[in-house]
């Protein structure tokens with residue numbers, strides 16, 4: 001099924017996508033940076049609408065969300081594509097490549113979510129969910145009517161207009177704060193300022209937790225963690241303090257030459273962050 005994208009403007013035969021700060025100008029027959037939106041006859045299509053590459057029932061702690069219905073399980077679905085290009089991507093086979101997908105209409109995903117006893121809802125995860133905004137809006141409004149929750153696991157790279165459309169239908173988010181350096185974000189195709197803004201906006205109205213994946217030599221400095229945790233502590237939050245997950249990197253994608261992050265580095269950064277934040281968790285250390 002081909003679905004027209006939301007959040008774009010036509011300029012003659014060119015479509016300018018307004019979903020994320022890349023603002024791709026997409027010409028006839030071309031696809032945007034994230035590989036999910038294409039221009040056909042001046043119309044921008046969300047090619048990934050309902051295209052599911054992976055689906056599984058996961059513990060909510062795996063998202064990771066530690067302080068949102070702990071102990072529950074959530075049906076987790078991923079599509080393909082991403083609007084960043086992290087050299088260390090831990091899910092590159094679906095974010096940076098086009099995997100095999102199956103079409104799952106919103107009603108079918110609802111049916112699957114309802115068929116699992118005690119399932120919390122649907123988490124959009126594995127690749128960047130903001131590139132599936134049209135599908136998430138359709139699914140989230142359906143599942144809310146049935147008392148289920150919508151969770152997003154995201155890099156935070158989205159413009160304010162689409163974010164405002166999504167937020168009333170979202171219950172919880174895990175947002176990556178990949179580093180606290182503009183240069184780092186530039187190197188990996190993102191924008192620190194955009195991600196900070198997304199976190200500030202979301203934390204006001206939904207449950208938000210943050211993940212920082214520590215890559216040796218890239219973002220493992222103590223000063224950087226001091227700055228990151230001090231800023232996070234200053235962000236007003238609807239749920240009384242934003243939890244931070246500091247997690248281990250394993251060699252993937254274009255960073256096969258690096259060693260996994262030493263466990264002692266993770267625990268040392270966790271200790272530093274705990275000087276400012278109430279809830280700090282070490283991830284992937286077992």
Ligand code: SF4
Pocket residue numbers: 017018019020021022023024031032033034035036037082083131
């Ligand atoms: S969502 Fe995709 S097509 Fe749209 S601006 Fe971002 S990278 Fe470009």
